[in-house]
Amino acid sequence: MKEYKLKGLPVCMRMVKAFRYYFQHPWSRLIVAYLVTFFNFLIFAEDPISHSQTPANVIVVGNCFSFIANKYPGGGWNFLKVLMWLLAIVTGLFAGKFLFHQLMFGQLLRLKMFRKDHGSWMVMFFSTILFLFIFSHIYNLCLLITGNMSPFIINEYMGIRNENFMKLAAVGTWLGDFVTAWMVTDMMLQDDSYPAWGKTARAFWRKGYNRIVLFWSVLITLTSVVVVVITTDWISWDKLNRGFLPSDEISRAFLASFILVFDLLIIMQGSQHGIHGPLG
Structure with a gap:
């Protein structure tokens, strides 16, 4: 079978190399990363739940939130409750690190994505949520045995309105996405894989402590502004939008799907270059 070659490489190999070149290009990675931030704010602004005054009701997360933040009976029960959720957090962290990450994912399943310490923080985070949920039911059992404590039973109702919950979610989304x-911006400005891209910006970014100072100053400043805007309703999306970008349940579902796909693209575009983090 005749093999067509172009400059010494098979055509298919050159196509793969060309696709990877543009797929991992700094502009491609930056556009995808910042679009995720924009789409998340758009879905927050368009979602009717952001203006809902009904009680926030979220399974598992609601239990963890009300277990820590509210529904304290007073007296010795407060001490017991704080002791139990502290114990749940410590148990979740240790179980996530040694039981799930090292033993189950590392040794038993031998998943490469969890080799050494890779992904340990994510596993520990989710295992902490799991144990907070479990310990909240143990605490509920203590309340049921005592009797007459039904108002303090931990359930999926968070004790806040959906409007406030969505504001908390928006702040958390901003922190994660931005x-x-x-x-990604920091990595691209340190990377040498595309020497013709952003020469001036990369030279300035690498000079002295510019990278560390700019990274943290921009992050802290923008986060402070975003938190103030979200919590005070200083900017009203409805007044700015005026029906220009109307949405319904289907369009918001597609928007959420785009966010998921773009999050996966960020992971797929990433590659290990031995680049320093923002701390040094």
Whole structure:
């Protein structure tokens, strides 16, 4: 079978190399990372739940939140409750690190994505949520045995309105998305894989402590502004939008799907270059 070659390489190999070149190009990675931030704010602004005054009701997360933040009976029960959620957090961290990450994912399943310490923080975070949920039910059992404590039973109701919950979610989304996008920016300005890209910006970014100072100053400043805007409703999306970008349940579902796909693209575009983090 005749093999067509172009400059010494098979055509298919050159196509793969060309695709990877543009797929991992700094502009491609930056656009994808910052679009995720924009789409998340757009879905927050368009979602009717952001203006809802009904009680926030979120399974598992609601239990963890109300277990820590509210529904304290008073007296000795407060001490017991704080002791139990502290114990749940410590148990979740140790179980996530040694039981799930090292033993189950590392030794038993031998998943490469969890080799050494890779992904340990994510596993520890989710295992902490799991144990907070479990310990909240143990605490509920203590309340049921005592009797007449039904108002303090921990359930999926968070004790806040959906409007406030969505504001908390928006702040958390901003921290996750912008830190990711800003770290991608930091990596691209340190990378030498595309020497013709951003020569002036990369030279300035690497000079002295410019990178560390700019990274943290921009992050702290923008985060402070975003938190103030979200919590005070200083900017009203409805007044700015005026029906220009109307949405319904289907369009918001597609938007959420785009966010998921773009999050996966960020992971797929990433590659290990031995680049320093923002701390040094």
